Amino acid sequence: MSIELKDLYDDFRDANVIKAYAKQIAIDAKGLNRPIGIMEVCGGHTHTIMKYGLPQLMPANIHFVHGPGCPVCIMPKERIDHAYTLAMQENVILITLGDMIKVPGSNGSLQDARAKGADVRFVYSPMDVLEIAKTNPTKKVIFFAIGFETTTPMTAALLESVITQKIDNVLFHINHVTVPEVMTVLMADEENRPVENKIDAFLGPSHVSVIAGSDIYQPFASVYKRPVVVSGFEPVDVMQSIHMILRQMIEGRSEVEIQYSRAVDKKGNEKAQALIRKYFEKAPFFSWRGLGKVANSSWKLKEEFSSYDAEKIYKDILPTKECQDHKLCRCGDILKGLATPPECTIFGTLCKPSNPIGSCMVSSEGACAAYYRYGNMK
Amino acid sequence: MKNATITLAHGNGGSESKELVESLFYSTFGNSILNNSEDAALIENGKLAFTTDSFTVSPLSFSGGDIGKLAICGTCNDLAMMGAKPKYLSIAFMIEEGFSFEELRHIIKSMHDELEKNDAIIVCGDTKVVPKGNVDKLFINTTGIGEVYYNGISASHLKEGMSILVSRDIGSHGAVVFAAREGMALSSELKSDCASLYPQVKSLVDASISIVAMRDATRGGLAAVLNEWASSSGVTIEINEASIPICEEVQGICELLGFEATALANEGTFVIAVPVEEAEKTLEILRQTNQSAAIIGTVNNSYKGKVVLKSSWGTQRFLELPTGELLPRIC
Numbered sequence: 280m281s282i283e284l285k286d287l288y289d290d291f292r293d294a295n296v297i298k299a300y301a302k303q304i305a306i307d308a309k310g311l312n313r314p315i316g317i318m319e320v321c322g323g324h325t326h327t328i329m330k331y332g333l334p335q336l337m338p339a340n341i342h343f344v345h346g347p348g349c350p351v352c353i354m355p356k357e358r359i360d361h362a363y364t365l366a367m368q369e370n371v372i373l374i375t376l377g378d379m380i381k382v383p384g385s386n387g388s389l390q391d392a393r394a395k396g397a398d399v400r401f402v403y404s405p406m407d408v409l410e411i412a413k414t415n416p417t418k419k420v421i422f423f424a425i426g427f428e429t430t431t432p433m434t435a436a437l438l439e440s441v442i443t444q445k446i447d448n449v450l451f452h453i454n455h456v457t458v459p460e461v462m463t464v465l466m467a468d469e470e471n472r473p474v475e476n477k478i479d480a481f482l483g484p485s486h487v488s489v490i491a492g493s494d495i496y497q498p499f500a501s502v503y504k505r506p507v508v509v510s511g512f513e514p515v516d517v518m519q520s521i522h523m524i525l526r527q528m529i530e531g532r533s534e535v536e537i538q539y540s541r542a543v544d545k546k547g548n549e550k551a552q553a554l555i556r557k558y559f560e561k562a563p564f565f566s567w568r569g570l571g572k573v574a575n576s577s578w579k580l581k582e583e584f585s586s587y588d589a590e591k592i593y594k595d596i597l598p599t600k601e602c603q604d605h606k607l608c609r610c611g612d613i614l615k616g617l618a619t620p621p622e623c624t625i626f627g628t629l630c631k632p633s634n635p636i637g638s639c640m641v642s643s644e645g646a647c648a649a650y651y652r653y654g655n656m657k
Numbered sequence: 658m659k660n661a662t663i664t665l666a667h668g669n670g671g672s673e674s675k676e677l678v679e680s681l682f683y684s685t686f687g688n689s690i691l692n693n694s695e696d697a698a699l700i701e702n703g704k705l706a707f708t709t710d711s712f713t714v715s716p717l718s719f720s721g722g723d724i725g726k727l728a729i730c731g732t733c734n735d736l737a738m739m740g741a742k743p744k745y746l747s748i749a750f751m752i753e754e755g756f757s758f759e760e761l762r763h764i765i766k767s768m769h770d771e772l773e774k775n776d777a778i779i780v781c782g783d784t785k786v787v788p789k790g791n792v793d794k795l796f797i798n799t800t801g802i803g804e805v806y807y808n809g810i811s812a813s814h815l816k817e818g819m820s821i822l823v824s825r826d827i828g829s830h831g832a833v834v835f836a837a838r839e840g841m842a843l844s845s846e847l848k849s850d851c852a853s854l855y856p857q858v859k860s861l862v863d864a865s866i867s868i869v870a871m872r873d874a875t876r877g878g879l880a881a882v883l884n885e886w887a888s889s890s891g892v893t894i895e896i897n898e899a900s901i902p903i904c905e906e907v908q909g910i911c912e913l914l915g916f917e918a919t920a921l922a923n924e925g926t927f928v929i930a931v932p933v934e935e936a937e938k939t940l941e942i943l944r945q946t947n948q949s950a951a952i953i954g955t956v957n958n959s960y961k962g963k964v965v966l967k968s969s970w971g972t973q974r975f976l977e978l979p980t981g982e983l984l985p986r987i988c
Contacts, residue, residue, distance in 0.1 A: 294969035332972025394662040632980040653974045
């Protein structure tokens with residue numbers, strides 16, 4: 280028996296199943312004694328929720344609060360300026376993933392750098408960097424690594440291959456961040472949140488948990504008493520997860536449950552975790568766009584791998600100035616779940632996917648891009 | 658304009674292309690014919706259709722076609738979409754020094770074969786060879802003149818109650834080229850839809866179908882055509898998402914890379930608007946060429962200038978003009 284790609288999503292987009300969950304959620308939601316906000320931390324979930332129009336299926340007392348889990352969106356301008364500066368160096372090929380090339384820094388985006396002659400490329404898999412390095416032996420190939428727990432092991436695997444294959448022209452600029460620390464920051468500030476933006480429960484990022492396990496969310500259930508359901512990315516997954524959260528709320532439980540059990544368990548992929556720890560250690564802090572400095576929320580290369588660290592090698596030319604976002608841009612509030620895109624005055628007017636002012640309009644996982652593309656029906 | 662340089666996004670057929678064309682080209686060259694912004698210009702009081710197109714594709718050959726076939730189909734299809742019979746074409750080549758003679762011969766052969774399907778001829782041409790590195794292997798421009806035999810096709814004639822159909826499953830050209838460009842090894846039979854559309858249009862006209870609007874969904878895909886129509890006609894086009902034909906391979910590539918099939922380019926797929934009472938008959942004729950042809954939606958006036966996509970579970974959203982360079986998602 281062979282498995283086809285469509286088997287991975289077909290049943291999870293079934294209209295009858297989605298409608299049945301919508302009906303059940305509407306019935307059960309009558310048991311809530313107040314309106315609730317569910318934060319989907321991950322940008323992939325934001326995309327699913329908006330693309331499939333799931334807010335239209337929710338009763339009035341359940342709403343989504345969009346979270347900070349979009350690796351492109353949370354990248355502060357100063358890091359983008361690093362990428363831009365590196366890309367503009369002679370004999371450098373700068374490589375990154377997908378949407379990153381579109382995010383504007385203070386001098387423009389990597390796409391603008393490319394239009395000015397810089398060699399900027401994007402890859403699907405970090406391992407493609409090896410091939411580019413081998414075919415361009417006279418160039419420095421710098422991998423601008425981004426992403427949460429999901430993509431970190433791939434960067435570690437790339438570094439391992441670079442070392443074992445003795446490739447001497449690959450460098451790394453590491454921007455790998457982690458989810459739980461930033462969720463903690465949101466919880467710490469929860470008392471000050473306006474009532475309509477309260478986070479009563481979390482839809483847990485599941486690709487993160489494929490690597491890191493679901494146990495990383497345990498404190499949010501036990502300490503902060505918030506139900507957490509680790510959810511898959513198809514509309515049926517999300518609807519089922521919302522229903523599971525709803526049951527927890529009504530029954531007064533706060534637990535970590537796994538809806539996405541076809542890929543996630545409590546401990547995660549321990550080999551991948553070991554690979555991360557072999558090459559990386561936690562950095563003291565990472566400056567998240569909108570959220571500011573969050574301690575222990577990112578990885579950096581260990582000291583012994585400094586010779587691969589572009590941030591150290593190019594230290595003298597990399598800009599250090601912290602940059603403010605556009606005055607009217609509300610990406611910061613949107614990433615914290617304190618505002619929805621239509622509440623930003625430049626959303627859809629000055630700021631559009633074709634001319635993004637803030638990072639949330641750039642990535643397909645960004646809340647603004649998702650609203651612009653899918654959620655614009657009033 | 659803040660970005661003072663041309664980026665790849667300006668060539669994607671979506672909102673940036675539109676902005677460039679409108680802000681620079683239309684504002685400079687604008688006239689009553691150009692401003693109609695149709696696939697081909699109608700000249701000589703509507704007797705002739707006239708169009709031009711340049712072709713650059715990497716790789717030059719792909720599953721289901723090559724740049725030569727594309728260069729003939731592209732221009733002949735633009736004529737066919739205006740109800741014209743393609744007749745006379747020019748070709749111009751920009752060839753990079755060092756290009757293989759054998760490969761050029763092969764490309765010329767596919768151009769010849771495709772011309773025959775359109776019963777059209779090449780009547781003039783030009784060749785330029787440039788030093789290595791000045792073009793990417795081979796660029797081709799074709800210009801074509803056709804004789805209009807069906808009048809009145811226009812993007813601005815859609816009215817409430819009309820039906821929208823698509824001639825086959827969408828997105829295969831974009832998917833094939835993207836996969837080939839990125840060196841994705843696909844163990845599938847997926848081929849570009851690259852094909853001449855004149856024969857299909859002829860059978861619709863021969864069957865006396867009242868063609869209101871017709872357009873091949875090239876760059877920008879189905880989403881671009883529907884948006885242009887909705888905007889030109891000041892109507893709403895309402896599409897049932899589940900009825901859009903998308904083959905499994907194309908859907909698979911979209912899933913892997915995070916694309917929307919509605920934004921992928923086609924080179925032999927067209928969208929047609931007809932009065933509702935002729936929809937079934939149109940479908941029957943389209944299905945003689947491709948079984949996957951489908952009625953995908955209707956025209957109404959609920960959100961003027963917009964395309965509304967309805968899901969089979971009761972939600973709806975606008976289908977926007979594609980924007981930016983096609984980029985894969987991150988996780």
